[in-house]
Amino acid sequence: MLSRIQVPSAARRGEIIPIRIAIQHPMETGYRPDHFGRRIPKNVINSLVCRYNGLIVFRAEMGSGIAANPLLQFYVVAADSGEFVFAWEDDSGQRGSERAAITVSD
């Protein structure tokens, strides 16, 4: 699964920084028929976790109401230099992950 995360590469300690992630995924609703009129089974990214230096800072539980190619934006307080690690899974059991480094100065 292709994805892109936007995390500022540098921040000051205590600064509230925006984090954005976009994942390429059809987010199949389960209501859509294919060319033969059969229903395409529901397959959405149902959970996503963001860890900042190991600590869970954001978690999302999603359903078919989230648009295809989900885009999420949230905020985090810059604490220490380190890494943001995203991990997600869809209904078919397929997993994806992405990471980004940040340098935090005083």
Added chain:
Amino acid sequence: MSNRRRFLLSCTALAGTALIAKSTFAQDDSQRTALLREVTGSAPVNVGRVTVDTPPLADNGHSVPVRVLVDSPMTTDSHVRRITLLAERNPRPVVASFMLGPHSGRAEIATRIRLADIQEVLALAQFSDGSWWMGGAKVVVTELACLEGG
């Protein structure tokens, strides 16, 4: 046109739009209560502190940008734990839940959702003291995220 005629015309027009607005956004109260209970359990839901930011008119129901802002200091003692997005007229009304904490710094999330009908998008926020607050925004969708086809 005479003043009187113009006045009467504007009156009917106004009444008409009010009627449309009422019928398109009207939501069965008992259904809403049941849905809220599904999310919050038996906890009461207060109205306020949550702002839902959407375009009032969305061209495409397949992807409607939504931003939720919650009035909270986001400290260890007082913060938002969870934000749940609801679209009552979607086949699956619970759209998503987002878990936040004091490390978030700001109680704000943004995403893009599907809307199967013209409706009010609701956001519920659970605070660290366990209380629930709700806000909403009405969205008119010109091309619905239909159940068949697209």
